[in-house]
Amino acid sequence: MARPERFLAVYYFILFYFTTGQRVNGKEAEVECTFNEQWCNFTQLSLDNMQWTLGRNGDGGFAHVIANTTSKTDAVMGSPPMPPLYIPRGLAFQYRQIGVSLTIDVAVMSGNATQIDVIWSSHSPDSAISNGTWRHARVTLPPAEGTGTLGDIVVFFNASSTGSTVLTHSSLSLDNVVITRGPCDAGEPVFRMLSDISEMTCTFEKDQACTYHDYVPPRLVNKTTITWTIHQGYTLSSRTGPTGDHTFTDHKGRYIYLEASGIMPDTTATIKFELNPPMSLKCAVFFYHMWGYVVGSLRVFTLKDDSPFDETLLWKQSGNHRNVWHEARVDVPANSTAILFQAVRGTSNFGDIALDDVMVVNGVCADNQRPLVNITMPPATTTTMLTKTSSTTTTSKAFASTTPSTAATSATPKTKTTASKTTTLTTAAST
Incomplete structure (x- = not known):
């Protein structure tokens, strides 16, 4: 310096x-x-x-x-x-x-x-x-x-x-x-896309080459299910849900979410990301937003050997976690062929659950400790971890004994490509 x-x-x-x-x-x-x-x-x-x-x-x-x-x-x-x-x-x-x-x-x-x-x-x-x-x-x-x-x-x-x-x-x-x-957006973690080492990255923007589709696990065939909604800006209900996406932290970026109003408690929405090749250990990185009066749960599963009956629950988060985006990292076992993200509606209309910036990196999370974001974390909340997860926080340096401001960094390519969802997502263009 x-x-x-x-x-x-x-x-x-x-x-x-x-x-x-x-x-x-x-x-x-x-x-x-x-x-x-x-x-x-x-x-x-x-x-x-x-x-x-x-x-x-x-x-x-x-x-x-x-x-x-x-x-x-x-x-x-x-x-x-x-x-x-x-x-x-x-x-x-x-x-x-x-x-x-x-x-x-x-x-x-x-x-x-x-x-x-x-x-x-x-x-x-x-x-x-x-x-x-x-x-x-x-x-x-x-x-x-x-x-x-x-x-x-x-x-x-x-x-x-x-x-x-x-x-x-x-x-x-x-x-x-x-x-x-004016300051950077509240909660201000900003996505850093490590496309040079990631196997799969999905920001839910238009034109991005990521593939996922709606999925109903066999155990939920006779239950009430809906699909995740691609959205921009505020959700439909007040006092719940994000004000914008995580990638751009604005009203134009896209994310997916479960709208809690108008559906019954325990209604689920599940999306499936295919993994290719499935042989090695991987680390799944994603950002979630769970804020509202009573919020249900967000769960992450893997499938093995292309068997829809071989689900393994890796990670679960429940309840209100403030009006900010949070980062999570989950180790994905070898031979996993897909990752499932499942939102479960709680008992209140004020319980939207949002997901953005999903990335899969080769290697276990413990070997990927370089921070994807610098973020001041909110007070600790209860999280059920069924396998090891990891996250990283860093603190800005100060010069001449002063108190630094928090900085949020992200890594995306200079020209960002973006994506719209279909049953298996391949769409064309708009900036």
């Missing part, structure tokens, strides 16, 4: 040359930059032997840094200055790590430039996550504590070289930076 005096130098340089409060796309974005052949009033200063430069590929432009030294060094780029606000801001951006010697930190200088907060850091690259996949990150920026010119806010992107002896094929890219007024 760059030394504080270096941030101060860049901070005063930015304040001297730019006016405050760039605003793009109406009231939503104060700062927005795609780095398509321009810096958008971002300022980069070569502190050592590295610097941010503009790059270009078939998708447009981006800013990037190439490691060209074996010593530990930094390249810092600052946003246009923004006026102090006494409410948080939301920062969203995409980044890409290639190689093993570069990481990125996000820092904020505010107030009278007397403190620097490092509010988000990328995880140390490894071979599984640093192969060129674009990832999304969302960070809530803390409110300002100062006034006047020196109270203006500057967000810094700091690329740090770890001092690796590997000089070739190590770079870090940044794109699609957007800063808006």
